[in-house]
Amino acid sequence: MNDLRQRLTRSFSLVFPDLKAPEVYSASSSSVAAWDSMAAIILANVIEEEFRVKLDYDVLPQLLSFDLILNYLNNQLKNNNEIP
Amino acid sequence: MQFTEAIKIIRQYSSADLPLSQVRLITGFNPLHLQTFLQAHLQQRISVRRVVVSTDVYGDMTGALARIRPSLLDMCAIALEWPDLDPRLGFRQMGGWGHKELADIIGDAKAKLAAIRESLASLPDHFPLALSLPTLDLPPVFHTPSGQLCEAEIRLRHAVNELGLWAISRANIRLVRPQRQQIDADSAPAFDFKGELMAGLPYTVAHADRLAQSFAQLLAPLAPKKGLITDLDDTLWAGIAGEVGPEAVSWDLDRKTQLHGLYQQVLRALADQGVLIGAASKNDPEIVEAVFRRTDIVLPRDRVFPVEADWNAKSESVTRILDAWNVHADSVVFVDDSSSELAEVKAAHPEMECIRFDGQDYAEVHSLLYRLRDLFAKQTITQEDSLRLDSLRAGSVFREGARSRGVSNEDFLRDAEAKITFDFAAATNPRSLELVNKTNQFNLNGTRYNEAEWLDSLALPNAFAVSASYRDKYGPLGAIAVLAGQAGEKETTISTWVMSCRAFGRRIEYQCLKAILDRFSAQEIRFEFSATTRNEYLQKFAELFLGERPSGPFTISRAVFQDKCPRLYHEVEIQS
Numbered sequence: 001m002n003d004l005r006q007r008l009t010r011s012f013s014l015v016f017p018d019l020k021a022p023e024v025y026s027a028s029s030s031s032v033a034a035w036d037s038m039a040a041i042i043l044a045n046v047i048e049e050e051f052r053v054k055l056d057y058d059v060l061p062q063l064l065s066f067d068l069i070l071n072y073l074n075n076q077l078k079n080n081n082e083i084p
Numbered sequence: 085m086q087f088t089e090a091i092k093i094i095r096q097y098s099s100a101d102l103p104l105s106q107v108r109l110i111t112g113f114n115p116l117h118l119q120t121f122l123q124a125h126l127q128q129r130i131s132v133r134r135v136v137v138s139t140d141v142y143g144d145m146t147g148a149l150a151r152i153r154p155s156l157l158d159m160c161a162i163a164l165e166w167p168d169l170d171p172r173l174g175f176r177q178m179g180g181w182g183h184k185e186l187a188d189i190i191g192d193a194k195a196k197l198a199a200i201r202e203s204l205a206s207l208p209d210h211f212p213l214a215l216s217l218p219t220l221d222l223p224p225v226f227h228t229p230s231g232q233l234c235e236a237e238i239r240l241r242h243a244v245n246e247l248g249l250w251a252i253s254r255a256n257i258r259l260v261r262p263q264r265q266q267i268d269a270d271s272a273p274a275f276d277f278k279g280e281l282m283a284g285l286p287y288t289v290a291h292a293d294r295l296a297q298s299f300a301q302l303l304a305p306l307a308p309k310k311g312l313i314t315d316l317d318d319t320l321w322a323g324i325a326g327e328v329g330p331e332a333v334s335w336d337l338d339r340k341t342q343l344h345g346l347y348q349q350v351l352r353a354l355a356d357q358g359v360l361i362g363a364a365s366k367n368d369p370e371i372v373e374a375v376f377r378r379t380d381i382v383l384p385r386d387r388v389f390p391v392e393a394d395w396n397a398k399s400e401s402v403t404r405i406l407d408a409w410n411v412h413a414d415s416v417v418f419v420d421d422s423s424s425e426l427a428e429v430k431a432a433h434p435e436m437e438c439i440r441f442d443g444q445d446y447a448e449v450h451s452l453l454y455r456l457r458d459l460f461a462k463q464t465i466t467q468e469d470s471l472r473l474d475s476l477r478a479g480s481v482f483r484e485g486a487r488s489r490g491v492s493n494e495d496f497l498r499d500a501e502a503k504i505t506f507d508f509a510a511a512t513n514p515r516s517l518e519l520v521n522k523t524n525q526f527n528l529n530g531t532r533y534n535e536a537e538w539l540d541s542l543a544l545p546n547a548f549a550v551s552a553s554y555r556d557k558y559g560p561l562g563a564i565a566v567l568a569g570q571a572g573e574k575e576t577t578i579s580t581w582v583m584s585c586r587a588f589g590r591r592i593e594y595q596c597l598k599a600i601l602d603r604f605s606a607q608e609i610r611f612e613f614s615a616t617t618r619n620e621y622l623q624k625f626a627e628l629f630l631g632e633r634p635s636g637p638f639t640i641s642r643a644v645f646q647d648k649c650p651r652l653y654h655e656v657e658i659q660s
Contacts, residue, residue, distance in 0.1 A: 011088075014088065014091055014092065014095065015091070017095055017098075037283070038114075038116055041116060041283060041285070042087075042091070042116070042120070045087040045088075045117070045289060046087060046088050046091065049086050049087055049088045050088065056278075057278055057279065057282035057283060058282075
């Protein structure tokens with residue numbers, strides 16, 4: 001989970017370079033001004049490449065914060081047996 | 085390129101203190117991925133500037149074209165898709181499909197294409213522009229089966245192709261070749277149906293990357309490589325000539341070795357466009373010559389110079405070929421079937437592009453044929469291109485002969501019957517800009533220009549550009565030097581000075597300065613010099629006048645030039 005969190009933090013930092021490290025964990029679409037619909041798609045693409053998962057357009061509206069994305073990834077990767 | 089990599093490249097340059105390169109991307113759809121990839125691909129090619137790709141309101145192709153301000157931009161990329169011609173040719177609007185709509189759709193598309201053409205025609209002919217005609221499939225708008233081409237679709241495609249045909253005739257417009265994607269073995273689908281409906285993103289990420297790469301290739305072409313050194317056994321031909329004999333090596337369909345014949349065919353075409361082709365082989369030279377004497381060889385012996393066949397390390401042969409060509413390793417491609425030979429050459433010449441020819445992997449060789457064309461691609465083939473090999477061969481033969489006969493360099497220059505022609509109306513000759521952008525060793529400062537920048541620099545007050553062409557009794561070298569700058573009353577400034585490495589050792593550089601001093605009656609020439617990692621030859625030339633290598637801009641007075649200039653034997657002709 002920690003590794004997952006670190007990798008997700010790197011993805012966030014790449015898409016939102018102005019976000020300081022501690023702010024990433026509490027980042028959400030309402031707290032980060034740059035997190036608009038286009039940034040959400042960019043973030044999804046970066047996460048897809050980092051974690052080799054598919055973030056479908058259907059689920060993007062639900063993934064509105066760092067924690068929500070982390071939980072989603074955790075469940076996805078567990079289902080794919082990629083996390084013990 | 086991965087999307088993450090593209091973002092990293094952009095971030096890396098986002099705060100760089102570099103001059104900007106302003107690029108406009110025009111699409112009728114959400115350009116998100118295409119914009120990101122285009123910026124990244126261009127940034128990789130234009131590392132001395134910070135590339136900024138801006139977009140206009142999407143969904144309004146003709147309006148966006150009309151709003152292009154070339155004076156504020158460096159270049160423009162336009163990705164046209166079917167819905168830009170009529171919204172009914174897309175999936176996001178429901179204006180109706182079927183035979184009742186077709187005549188109207190075609191009429192609207194033709195009108196839209198005419199408007200696009202009018203907008204493009206109004207742009208200056210030095211404003212670089214890359215145009216992609218529709219890359220995605222048409223929706224099921226026709227009444228015929230989807231596997232059948234109907235008259236309406238042909239009319240539609242014909243109208244688009246007419247725009248392409250017109251565009252290609254414009255000096256500033258380059259067209260993307262959509263079939264390029266099919267060459268890639270891992271070609272991913274182009275259309276993202278869900279992305280189109282959910283977010284207005286019709287391109288898959290992979291397709292956006294491919295198209296952006298094509299745009300970048302057209303807008304910021306890399307300097308073409310100058311030479312290719314090929315291995316022979318199991319590369320230029322199938323089989324080991326020394327083992328099976330010169331008659332038994334093959335490159336044909338009958339013996340299932342056509343891959344090698346196709347490779348020869350590409351090399352022959354490259355040689356014909358002025359690319360230097362050399363051969364480096366661990367082989368018996370007589371056996372190699374025997375293979376080249378075969379009448380069915382596709383790449384004739386006279387297109388290959390030099391052929392280095394011996395039993396020494398391959399890198400030594402490669403080094404001798406580079407010396408004969410007087411070309412730097414980073415301008416040369418080496419092709420060999422052996423991974424270890426490739427590694428050995430790469431270790432000796434790290435800047436050389438080393439490519440494996442794997443005669444067992446058809447997909448790889450198929451890609452290689454196109455890759456070679458890309459590495460040596462040129463917009464135009466000039467007279468100088470066809471002269472290059474002959475002049476190198478003649479120069480090399482003479483030098484060898486002179487060395488063996490004990491002839492001095494002074495005798496060589498005196499007896500060469502050399503003639504230099506200076507053309508002061510060379511500014512718009514494509515060869516001038518080509519020379520400026522690909523010359524490294526004798527280059528005043530390494531500055532590269534796109535066509536618009538070049539023309540802008542020549543629009544400055546009292547600006548000049550002059551090219552020098554050379555010939556001697558061994559043959560013509562063609563246009564081999566370009567100088568550009570601004571003439572002043574007391575001092576003439578040279579901001580660009582390049583000379584082809586083929587012209588070294590003939591005192592042409594002295595004659596160039598003499599021509600400038602004579603033409604503008606200046607007492608001094610100021611050189612906007614900047615050291616590069618490659619312009620050592622020019623630095624040494626400057627040292628002859630300055631007494632030391634220059635570290636920045638320097639000046640040479642008429643008196644110093646006259647004092648240091650050696651005897652010149654050329655006949656000189658001044659044009660314009």
